[in-house]
Amino acid sequence: MAVGGLLACGAPGGGGSPDPPPADAPAAAEPERQYLLERVDDAAIVQLYADGFSDLPLREKTLIWHLYQAALAGxxxxxxxxxAHNLEMRVVLExxxxxxGALEPSALEEIHxxxxxFWINTGPFNNLTARRFVLHLTPEAFGAAVHAAASGGAGLPLRDGESVDQLVSRLEPLFLxxxxxxxxxxxxxxxGEDLLLASANNLYDGVSMADLADFEERYPLNSRLVKRNxxxxxxxxxIDGRYGAEIAGIVKHLEAAAPYASEPMAVALEALVQWYRTGEPADRREYDIAWVADRESPVDTINGFTEVYMDARGVKGAWEALVFYVNREKTEAIRTLAEHAQWFEDHMPWDPRYRKAGxxxxxxxxxxxxxxxxxxxPITPIGINLPNDQTVREEHGSKSVSLTNVVEAYDLSxxxxxxxxxxxxxxxxxxxERWGAFAxxxxxxxxxxxxxxxxQVAEHVGGNPQTFLKEQYSALEEARADLVALYFIADPKLVEIGVVDAEHxxxxxxxxxxxxxxxxxxxxxxxxxxxxxxxxxxxxxxxVVHWLIDNTDA
Structure with a gap:
């Protein structure tokens, strides 16, 4: 599961290396780090810093490079x-x-x-509100900009026999x-509206909720569902299906990464490649199990069709990739919580039938x-817990990560x-100011x-609460996790295990x-x-907060 962050990652600036100072020159003062790079409407472009990367062994750096390439490939x-129109729109914009240089300056500024x-939100929809945002140009100004670029040699996504005027007419509504x-x-x-037909994403094509009444999906997480005839x-x-070319690129780099991985991680990467090759749910489960079993590798990756937030039904997985390494200095507190997980489980504020015995x-x-x-x-989480398969979690465990350099950038920007x-x-x-970041x-x-x-879920649920809670499941599961945290942050157990001092x-x-x-x-x-x-x-x-407003004097 992902805890949503609200910032976009900025890439470090480029540039050549300056001449070194004379040997007897005083040491230069460490420049103050810049976190907030730019604001664009209600979005903040924030710099992340990968402290400690330069100290990693060459083998781990090489592993990260291959995993980075696998992320780019997807x-x-x-x-x-x-x-469905994102890729064409991106080509036109870029x-x-x-x-x-051929465009009117005011039009170019707005296109910027x-x-x-568009880049921050991966398309023309706001990541938080899900609503479309538009290019503030008149149709005439948009058409003039496209024609000017075409005259300068722009490679536009023209369909067979399509003119620039026809391209403008076809894409203009998508931008404006x-x-x-x-x-x-x-x-x-x-x-009266159908939640699938009212959603613009490309996880379905022509499919309504009524169509699914008697249809059983073999590949619920990793397929696009279409209605034809x-x-x-x-x-x-x-690799032989939808997104086959992109998946082949991912697989190529995952296989190149494997020789540099630890043995448990190499097993997980092999299982991931197998799932990408077949698409079979059983292979996805084997990958989840192998990934969870790798508990000590200093470098790791998440790569695949994972979270279901973008699907109005909460079923279809959106593709994502992260590459990261363990920050040893900041790991102690989160590992302490994991070491005492059974105590917290035994004291959960719900019916003991739904607590894990082990x-x-x-x-x-x-x-x-x-x-x-x-x-x-670029819109980043600040914490992740996977896998989402409830049966794997109950039988084999899970991994939780806190993205410390994201949290740092979020706080300091x-x-x-x-x-x-x-x-x-x-x-x-x-x-x-004193305790906000820590808390x-x-x-x-x-x-x-x-x-x-x-x-643990009730037996009649069959390991999948989403089947019963449907489109409300994701929000309710996030609320459950938040409420557990808010409940236990006040517990003296945190002082006892040393993650909070009693005085504060x-x-x-x-x-x-x-x-x-x-x-x-x-x-x-x-x-x-x-x-x-x-x-x-x-x-x-x-x-959560509206419940407090409605039911308390707070």
């Missing part, structure tokens, strides 16, 4: 999953930028703004009209991420005035390690409760258009 899969948002495919994932459609077909994501194999690490692609980047403006008084402001880290760690990783525990508790309530209110500022929330982490937090 980038266009998610672009296509998110919206050709306009390459040939920007829109292109940055907010009412064309307005919502990428619509889990709350208007009365009145019949449903699964287009399986595999917690298995929870691996927890603080990590520094090197690259994030697809569903995990926000100006102090942002916090001061929305705290109740000076005491809350001071508490947030937030603790909550994320507990959300992943003892939240998502906790509990009360301040940490208060800082986190204040921050959680404050965040749920402040996140609404990001919803500039529309009146519904589609992002599951936002839905979860609004649900």
């Amino acid at each position: 980038r266009d899969i998610f672009y296509d999953q998110r919206y 050709e306009l930028l390459v040939h920007g 703004r829109y292109a940055k948002l 009209d907010p009412d064309v495919d307005p919502i990428v994932t619509n889990k709350s459609p208007a009365a 009145g019949r449903l077909h699964e287009e399986v994501y595999s 917690v298995r194999g929870i691996t927890a690490n603080a990590i520094d991420v090197v690259v994030e692609m697809g569903d995990s980047g 926000r100006p102090p005035a942002y916090r001061a403006e929305f705290t109740w008084d000076a005491a809350e402001d001071a508490r947030a 937030g880290d603790m909550t994320v760690n507990m959300h992943e390690v003892i939240g998502h990783a906790s509990g 525990h009360e301040e940490v508790i208060l800082a986190e409760y204040e921050a959680y309530a404050r965040n749920a209110i402040l996140q609404l500022r990001r919803v500039r258009e529309g009146s519904q929330l589609e992002q599951d982490h936002m839905r979860n937090r609004q649900m």
